[in-house]
Amino acid sequence: MIHPDREGSAPLASTGIAGLDAILGGGLPAARLYLLDGSPGTGKTTLALQFLLAGVARGEPGLYVTLSENREELNEVAVSHGWTLDGIELFELPSEDADAAREAYTLFHPAEVELQEVIDRMFGAVERSRARLVVLDSLSEMRLLARDPLRFRRQILALKQFFAARGCTVLLLDDKTAPEGDLQLHSLAHGVLQLEHIALEYGAERRRLQVVKLRGRRFLGGYHDFRIRTGGLAVYPRIQRQGGRTTPPSRALPSGSPELDALLGGGLPSGTSFLVTGPAGTGKSVLATQYACAAAARGEKVRFYLFDERLGTFAMRATGLGLDLRAFIADGLLTLCQVEPTEWSPGEFAHDVVRAVQEDGVQMVVIDSINGYLQSMPEERLLPVQVHELLSYLAARGVTSVLTLVQRGIFGSPVDEAADVSYLADSVVLLRYFEVRGSVRQAVSVVKKRSGDHERTIRECRVAKGGLRVGPPLHEFQGVLTGVPNYVGDSEPLMKRADSP
Numbered sequence: 001m002i003h004p005d006r007e008g009s010a011p012l013a014s015t016g017i018a019g020l021d022a023i024l025g026g027g028l029p030a031a032r033l034y035l036l037d038g039s040p041g042t043g044k045t046t047l048a049l050q051f052l053l054a055g056v057a058r059g060e061p062g063l064y065v066t067l068s069e070n071r072e073e074l075n076e077v078a079v080s081h082g083w084t085l086d087g088i089e090l091f092e093l094p095s096e097d098a099d100a101a102r103e104a105y106t107l108f109h110p111a112e113v114e115l116q117e118v119i120d121r122m123f124g125a126v127e128r129s130r131a132r133l134v135v136l137d138s139l140s141e142m143r144l145l146a147r148d149p150l151r152f153r154r155q156i157l158a159l160k161q162f163f164a165a166r167g168c169t170v171l172l173l174d175d176k177t178a179p180e181g182d183l184q185l186h187s188l189a190h191g192v193l194q195l196e197h198i199a200l201e202y203g204a205e206r207r208r209l210q211v212v213k214l215r216g217r218r219f220l221g222g223y224h225d226f227r228i229r230t231g232g233l234a235v236y237p238r239i240q241r242q243g244g245r246t247t248p249p250s251r252a253l254p255s256g257s258p259e260l261d262a263l264l265g266g267g268l269p270s271g272t273s274f275l276v277t278g279p280a281g282t283g284k285s286v287l288a289t290q291y292a293c294a295a296a297a298r299g300e301k302v303r304f305y306l307f308d309e310r311l312g313t314f315a316m317r318a319t320g321l322g323l324d325l326r327a328f329i330a331d332g333l334l335t336l337c338q339v340e341p342t343e344w345s346p347g348e349f350a351h352d353v354v355r356a357v358q359e360d361g362v363q364m365v366v367i368d369s370i371n372g373y374l375q376s377m378p379e380e381r382l383l384p385v386q387v388h389e390l391l392s393y394l395a396a397r398g399v400t401s402v403l404t405l406v407q408r409g410i411f412g413s414p415v416d417e418a419a420d421v422s423y424l425a426d427s428v429v430l431l432r433y434f435e436v437r438g439s440v441r442q443a444v445s446v447v448k449k450r451s452g453d454h455e456r457t458i459r460e461c462r463v464a465k466g467g468l469r470v471g472p473p474l475h476e477f478q479g480v481l482t483g484v485p486n487y488v489g490d491s492e493p494l495m496k497r498a499d500s501p
Contacts, residue, residue: 013133013169016054017047019235019351023211023220028191031167033160035185037174038195042207043228044173045069045077047195048135049085050232051171055133056087063089063131065122067141081231091125115145119155123162134163134170139185140177153184160188190215196223204343209235225347236351239389250451253400255287256294259470263446265454268427271398272451273391275370275422277405278431282442283463284404285309287429288366289318289325290467291402296328300363303356305349306338307372322465335360339372346386349373353390357397365394369404370421384421391424426450431461434477436494444470460494 012027021027028034038044052062064085066074071090078085126134136159146152156172163170174185186192191214198206208223226235252267261267268274268291276284285308292302306314314336318325328334335356339349356362367373374383394401403425422428428448433440444461446454457473471494 014054014058015047016050016057017233017235019224019226019237020047020209020233023224023235023237024214025217025219028169029214029217030169031164032190033163033170033172033188034191034193035172035174035189036193036195037176037185037212039176039197042195042197043226043233044175044195045074045137046081046228047233048137048171048173049074049078049081049083049088052088052133052135053083060132061089061130062087062133062135063091063126063129064135064137065091065125066137067118068138083232089125089129089131091122091129115142115151115155118142118145119158126162126166126168132168134168135173136170137173139172139174143177149184153188156185156188186213189213191217195226206345208345208347225345225351227345227348236345236347238347239350239354239386239393253291254294255291256467257290257470259459259472260444260468263444263455263457263459263470264427264429265446265449265452268400269451270400271395272426273395273401273403273424275403275405275425275428276431277407277422277428279407279433282431282433283461283468284406284431285314285317285368286321286323286463287431287468288368288402288404289321289323292334292364292366293323293325293328293467295364295400296331296333299333301333301335301361302328302364302366303335303337303353303360303362304366304368305353306336306368308369309338311336311338321463321467323467335362346383350386350390354393357394357399362399364400364402366402367404369406371406384424387421388424395426422448427454434458441494443474444468 011030012024013030014021014027015024036044036047048064052064055062064074070092074090075085122136139156142155143152146155159170159172172185172189192212194210194212196208196210198208200206206225207227208225210223211219211221220237220240222238224235224237226233228234250269250271252261253270254261254267255264274291276287278284289304292304295302309317315325325334325336329336337352344352353365356365370387373387391401403421405422425448427446427450430445430447432443432445434443435441442461442463443458445458446456455473457475458477459473460471462469462471474494
């Protein structure tokens with residue numbers, strides 16, 4: 001839709017892509033000329049068609065001027081997305097030997113027609129169609145005809161003046177065929193959008209876009225992931241924390257274990273981030289599931305992201321521990337989402353979390369595990385920073401975050417620096433092994449809590465029916481700082497072996 005520009009007098013024209021409109025602050029200022037820059041295959045044609053179809057939906061005539069593709073190819077693109085080009089006028093330059101009676105259209109060959117003739121025919125098509133939205137695909141053909149940069153610049157200026165006089169909103173598509181460092185199109189355009197295609201070493205490709213320039217408008221800068229799906233481009237704006245939002249008052253969330261709640265100083269503070277870390281097999285996923293079930297039992301909606309386990313394995317293990325998820329899932333209180341490592345980008349994952357919070361009213365988000373998240377996207381840089389942005393957003397919305405982090409090695413050697421996000425969490429619980437006269441047991445302790453006091457003791461714990469069972473505090477330890485404490489006290493405070501599941 002078109003609505004008044006809050007920052008000026010010009011109305012805004014929707015691009016037809018909700019995520020892109022959000023990045024642009026509502027859409028593109030109308031009656032201006034824009035450059036859509038990207039190498040072949042990045043989605044320029046699809047975006048341009050969505051832009052014109054959005055105009056058709058609101059009653060604005062659109063014109064697609066193609067110098068590089070024919071009508072059949074554009075129709076194939078439209079059909080692949082379930083669209084029809086009805087309402088969009090398509091203009092191709094006819095070849096010199098075309099049969100006018102048959103009204104046949106063919107590809108335009110730059111060597112056969114002079115640039116001025118191309119421009120004149122294009123202007124005539126715009127006059128006849130009375131189009132308000134125009135797409136010119138692509139500038140690489142005009143650049144070849146112009147032969148030198150000065151003539152090319154003058155022709156683009158002529159285009160800009162022509163379209164401005166008629167109040168047209170124009171998208172110029174370019175295939176990055178300009179000489180490196182040539183930014184004359186960037187200087188002439190009112191706004192510049194860049195689309196990129198990134199081939200990864202393994203898995204699906206990545207696509208991202210950036211608004212390089214938009215005169216007189218505030219927009220969300222930086223790179224934003226997008227995906228080409230059936231139905232067009234889906235753009236995922238990067239998370240931006242909204243200023244001025246008041247964080248809801250915190251309350252203590254019970255875990256279902258009084259001993260664990262006592263260890264945390266009364267319970268887990270709502271609206272904070274909670275990290276459960278430790279070596280493999282110590283019960284991190286079990287504890288995260290326990291918190292998710294406790295939240296669902298209170299009537300809160302939970303979204304559980306699985307990066308490491310398959311859905312079937314996770315559900316079977318939870319049922320075996322007496323954590324029956326089926327009723328919560330059936331009531332819509334718990335949603336399990338298995339993340340395919342090679343399919344999702346960080347932006348798409350963050351967008352799904354934001355959508356779950358804003359649209360579904362999710363109050364607790366569980367990510368199991370952060371290691372899986374980081375390792376599933378190894379080519380991504382600054383993933384911990386993106387995790388920080390996500391946790392900040394969730395905290396501002398009063399959403400509780402539960403994360404698990406696997407330490408390297410059986411006995412909890414330090415994690416890799418790239419995966420160590422413990423500094424981001426508000427509370428950190430450490431699960432580890434300890435030795436008792438040649439036997440290996442498990443212990444839990446709270447090593448960090450920003451929002452209040454907590455026990456500074458070590459308690460024995462064990463995975464049992466109902467989740468993680470926690471025993472009384474233990475004091476007779478040696479070698480606590482080595483990472484593998486050795487218990488030398490009496491056996492009375494220790495948990496009975498019969499407590500095992």
